[in-house]
Amino acid sequence: MSLRSRLIAQSLRGNKLLYSILRPSPKIIQWYVHPQTWIVGKLFSPFGVRTGKTSFGNVPVVTFTPKKNVRKDSIIVYLHGGGYCFGSSLTTHRIGLANLCKITSCIIHSIDYRLAPKHPFPAGMNDAMQAWRAIIADYPDTEIILSGDSAGGGLSLALMMRLRDEGLRLPDAAVLFSPWTDLTCSSETYKTLAKVDPMLPSSAPNHCAKYYVSDIDKRKEPYVSPIFGDLTGLPRMLILVGDREILLDDSRKIGEKAKITGVDIEVDIWPGMFHDWWLFGSSIPEAIKCLEKVEQWI
Template sequence: MTIETIPARKGLRLRSLLGRRMARKAGRSSLSPATSAEHARARMDKAGRQLPMPKGVEVARTEVGGCDALAFAPENARKGVLIYLHGGGYSRGSALSHRALVARMAKAFGLNAVSVNYRMAPEHPCPAAIEDAVAAIEAVMETEKGPVILSGDSAGGGLALSATIRLRDAGKRIPDALYLLSPWTDLSMSGESLAAKAMRDPMLNPGYLGAGGELYLGGRPGTDPEASPLFAEMNGLPPTLIQVGSDEILLSDSTRLAEKLEAAGVPVDCEIWEGMWHDFQIFSPLIPEADWAIDRARVWVELQLA
């Protein structure tokens, strides 16, 4: 296992401060339980339409495994596919809200990509999202014989892990690699960073997490391994890259996951980005650190494809 701290670059304080301000605004407007799920979803989709898109990537609506999705086709696409599961606390977010991020990843990795709209809480608590993710992954892998990279941020990162575990337990093909961005893996909220980083994370706070977790759990305990994959067995999972900010309340969800993966013999790299917050990659290309993180992931993906 490699847990590596990526040091902050000098001379970028102003852009980092502006990024923090945007993250704080995004958290309050879209993740706060004071905002209804309906309004939060609309706000996140609006923000997704406004983020600049990279050139050379075609985007189209599609359907995969019974789920609505967006398909991304970069000009430099090669054999293989990237499957993406969006974040948003299991009750917010969509393929549209994360469109710019997935387009940048698809272009950087040189892979066609599909971003899945799965069922969300409170209308559909756990395990509806897992069922949709598994159906979409299986549908893609039925036709895609090349490598499959599964990725997701925040709740989508936890969902990617949960779906892979379900496929493994069923004895089915699993993705060839996992790329997890600030994954939410412990809905019991037992990580020490929840308190230690509460004053540093501009986007998330324990109250936001607690309210979203209750909606998704639907009465299940927070330690249920299906909802909180940190408590599941990790053996037999694919190589995994985790990227997380040093200033986010979910830092412990990432570091504990990396430790469990290593103990199970799974190749894992965990990058802790100094001074960064939850889901900072979403702010590409507005802050340089987001672009650098995606580029480091590109190098890691190249090794997996090789």
């Protein structure tokens, strides 16, 4: 773990403490986080990437395009994280997606699906499905890689299961960063890693799950919590997760279950890393190394 990673991890503990004390609503989190990350994203996104707003299937999408050496054979479709309650392509995820675009040389279509609590499940899933149908119609002969982080990683898994169940085209591969796959929040690492995780309080996922799916029993449905679903027939996958995040078991258990069903999957656990470290871009060397691993894998 680099010195810069250690410093950023320590700085994150302040936000973790504030969340634990104040327990802000999603609206307050958006008000606090989105303007800051929009400014930071504008200032520190890498050169060489063009961004533009568009839509697929009437769902808002932000497209990231490399200015040079664009890959013609592959694109990435992205679903951002944020507990299904906050986050967007041009705020929380701008730096990370611009770096992913630049390093992989892939065009990225990042879907800004509707968020809870105003739009609980299945609104986000339906938006992802609607956008996906339009994207595959526009790219019939192109390799499509589905990607997402945290809640967006879980939504990516759920989307793939629904595509399979409805007989629609699946992505050719999937790259998931620290996916949130169990909205019952019952895995062991919620307890064992609660103190070492510098970013996520163990209560935060439960709060987000409540806004996304208020009925506790429905949180075990596969399209909500993919860990309870059948992964048979899904495409090859790469999961990248840190060993200091409470969602670690969400990745490990998906990896174990996927292997049993015959899915080609790699779960890459990064020592010392915290939740979604790759979003910090060139601030920490492990972020760039992570995206270089993705580029090699795809």
